[in-house]
Amino acid sequence: MLIRHRLDIAPSEITPRGVWQRRRELVRSAVAAGLLGAAGVSPAQNPAAPKLPGKPSPLSTMEPPTPYNLVTTYCNFYEFGTEKEDPARHAPKRLKTRPWRVVVDGEVKQPRTFDIDDLLKLAPMEERVYRLRCVEAWSAVVPWVGYPLAELIRRVEPTGSAKYVEFTTLADPQQMPGLRSRVLDWPYVEGLRLDEAMHPLTLLAFGLYGEVLPAQNGAPLRLVVPWKYGFKSAKSLVRIRFTEKQPLNSWQKSAPHEYGFYSNVNPNVDHPRGSQATERRLGEDGLFSRRRPTLIFNGYGDQVAALYAGMDLKRFY
Ligand SMILES: Nc1nc2c(c(=O)[nH]1)N[C@H]1C(S)=C(S)[C@@H](COP(=O)(O)O)O[C@H]1N2
Ligand SMILES: [Mo]
Secondary structure, three states, X not given: OHHHHHHOOOOOOEOOHHHXXXXXXXXXXXXXXXXXXXXXXXXXXXXXXXXXXOEEOOOOEOOOOOOHHHHOOOOOOHHHOOOOOHHHHHHHHHOOOOOOEEEEEEOEOOOEEEEHHHHOOOOOOEEEEEEXXXXXXXXXXXXXXXXXXXXXXXXXXXOOOOOEEEEEEOOOOOOOHHHHOOOOOOOOEEEEEHHHHHOOOOEEEEEEOOEXXXXXXXXXXXXXXXXXXXXXXXXXXXXXXXXXXXXXXXXHXXXXXXXXXXXXXXXXXXXXXXXXXXXXXXXXXXXXXXOEEOOHHHHOHHHHHHHHOOOOOOOOO
16 A cells, blocks of 8 residues: 555654644545545544544554554453454453443552543543554554543552552453453453553553444553553453552463563563564565564653663563
8 A cells, every 4th residue: 555655664753743743634635535445544443333532642653553453353352262353253242331430549549439431531532553562473553542541640649659550450250251261360460560650651542443442452441551562451441559569460470481570572582482573563464574573662662761771671571
């Protein structure tokens, strides 16, 4: 696709505002001219899905988004099964996203239980096009809709003892057939250091492609941490707890030699079962497709490397 090649610039580049606005215009006119189909920037892709628009963010990558049909059918959401198509097959029919509450507690001055409809109104929605890198060595580019997690954190006022944030996701055997399998010790739990959670790139996402999140992508709300392997981006959150001690995340609990707490994307630290040096971009498979080199911090190093200054990233993987 013509537009795709012209815009396929260095992946580490974050779009300066002017460039990004020009790109918007370019894409808009391309859409109007019928040049862009499924890979256009953020048209709603499922006519039945409720819309969730967001103000385009200058923190977006300029890379073309992975087509909607891939982002919403090639999923990891083990609560609905371990095959890539299982979540799309089961979650839309089974996951009940209303009523939905999120408990925010632990080391905070204002512990609160939020109703999802109040969370949707908490801060202005932005569209953030981020790279997502799975530890399985594939990647995607997703136009998320959400707001910085910091918006929520500020409102509950962490105490001086809050050093980490633990995220717990829904585990309901009635809705989630995958819980019968013992691949993980349910519920799925993830964790971040408080400064990582407060980082402006860390997103609380409620939508993608201009729509409310499809069930299989973590409805009604999920975490998105673009410089870490995809498994840190926990789906279908029900609890956010502030702690003094480092939380034990599910993947580290299940296989401590394979998954650490930090899980920053790092081409120099191999997974015991395979190299992390390169990746396959979803939608680019084919005879002539090339593997892409994986970038340290998934290309977000300019913005996040300072969080890890002085740390041995081979030890803290
Ligand atoms: N609750 C929950 N969250 C999860 C997972 C999961 O199995 N359960 N899989 C993770 C993994 S491994 C990845 S790569 C991303 C995938 O997000 P996507 O399917 O929306 O692309 O979700 C993450 N969040
Ligand atoms: Mo993943």
